[in-house]
Amino acid sequence: MRRLLLAVALLGAACTNSRAGQVGPISDPVRARRMMEWATRIVEAGPAAQGHPEKPRVQALLKRELREMGLEVSQYPFTVDMPELGMRWDLVNLMVSFRPEAKHRILVGAHWDIRPWADEDPDPARRSLPFDGANDGVSGTVVLLELARELSREPPPEGVGVDLVFFDGEEGPKDTPYHYLGSKDLAANWAKTGVALPARGLIVDMVGRKGLTIRREGFSQERARVVLDEVFAIARKKGARHFVDAPGKHILDDHIAFLQRGIPVANLIDIDDPNWHTQDDRLENLDPHAMAEVAEVVLEWIRNQRPPGG
Numbered sequence: 001m002r003r004l005l006l007a008v009a010l011l012g013a014a015c016t017n018s019r020a021g022q023v024g025p026i027s028d029p030v031r032a033r034r035m036m037e038w039a040t041r042i043v044e045a046g047p048a049a050q051g052h053p054e055k056p057r058v059q060a061l062l063k064r065e066l067r068e069m070g071l072e073v074s075q076y077p078f079t080v081d082m083p084e085l086g087m088r089w090d091l092v093n094l095m096v097s098f099r100p101e102a103k104h105r106i107l108v109g110a111h112w113d114i115r116p117w118a119d120e121d122p123d124p125a126r127r128s129l130p131f132d133g134a135n136d137g138v139s140g141t142v143v144l145l146e147l148a149r150e151l152s153r154e155p156p157p158e159g160v161g162v163d164l165v166f167f168d169g170e171e172g173p174k175d176t177p178y179h180y181l182g183s184k185d186l187a188a189n190w191a192k193t194g195v196a197l198p199a200r201g202l203i204v205d206m207v208g209r210k211g212l213t214i215r216r217e218g219f220s221q222e223r224a225r226v227v228l229d230e231v232f233a234i235a236r237k238k239g240a241r242h243f244v245d246a247p248g249k250h251i252l253d254d255h256i257a258f259l260q261r262g263i264p265v266a267n268l269i270d271i272d273d274p275n276w277h278t279q280d281d282r283l284e285n286l287d288p289h290a291m292a293e294v295a296e297v298v299l300e301w302i303r304n305q306r307p308p309g310g
Contacts, residue, residue: 106203110140139208
């Protein structure tokens with residue numbers, strides 16, 4: 001309850017800023033409030049960190065929210081062995097598909113897991129402790145929930161299928177190759193989903209901090225530029241203040257496994273969060289209007305898609 005009251009207070013402050021002209025014109029207070037409430041519930045249920053006893057609660061919460069929208073949730077469990085680390089991780093991707101019969105498909109994904117350790121915290125005593133992951137994990141998940149809600153009310157265009165994927169295992173042990181595990185597994189084994197391979201897509205990650213600034217992520221610009229061009233054109237048309245049409249850093253994230261398959265999947269991310277992988281990645285450092293703006297831009301991008309020849 002304390003966190004829920006905090007979320008309401010944060011939203012009130014954001015709305016005050018909006019009246020002062022500090023929030024872009026597409027920020028929807030109702031959407032922002034709903035997304036902040038989701039973020040609060042996820043953080044309260046978690047953390048969704050590998051090995052943490054509360055992670056299954058977060059998974060159950062996500063499935064319940066999606067099913068209450070009338071959606072069918074597919075689960076794709078997989079296991080990753082890390083023999084040199086003496087670890088074995090049992091993980092699960094979640095997916096919701098719209099128009100599963102459509103051959104032309106769009107992927108939108110985010111990771112729902114949280115890093116098990118705050119290993120970038122300036123205080124060494126706090127680095128081994130779990131943390132909220134409000135921006136790095138929860139914010140992208142909340143965007144997917146909002147997209148699911150909107151698409152459950154108004155399906156994507158005729159002939160366009162959409163797969164919303166909640167990836168597990170994006171966060172792995174530091175200085176190892178064991179990262180973005182869920183996207184690696186699903187990209188390699190997409191046939192098990194029973195739907196056609198996506199033609200293009202987006203990943204949303206770390207899209208909720210105060211001062212959010214999304215630039216053209218480097219690998220996306222090189223290998224999925226057409227997708228970024230569409231997204232930034234929408235953001236520009238809407239006056240979305242959190243999108244800056246300028247070169248960004250190269251980030252290893254859940255889009256990489258799909259780029260390696262030749263599928264243009266772009267990454268919407270702001271890696272320059274000073275609270276990244278620290279105990280300060282908390283709810284009070286989220287901007288609900290930033291999350292709402294990202295959801296609105298991505299939703300319009302989805303609604304603009306058409307099948308080849310359509």
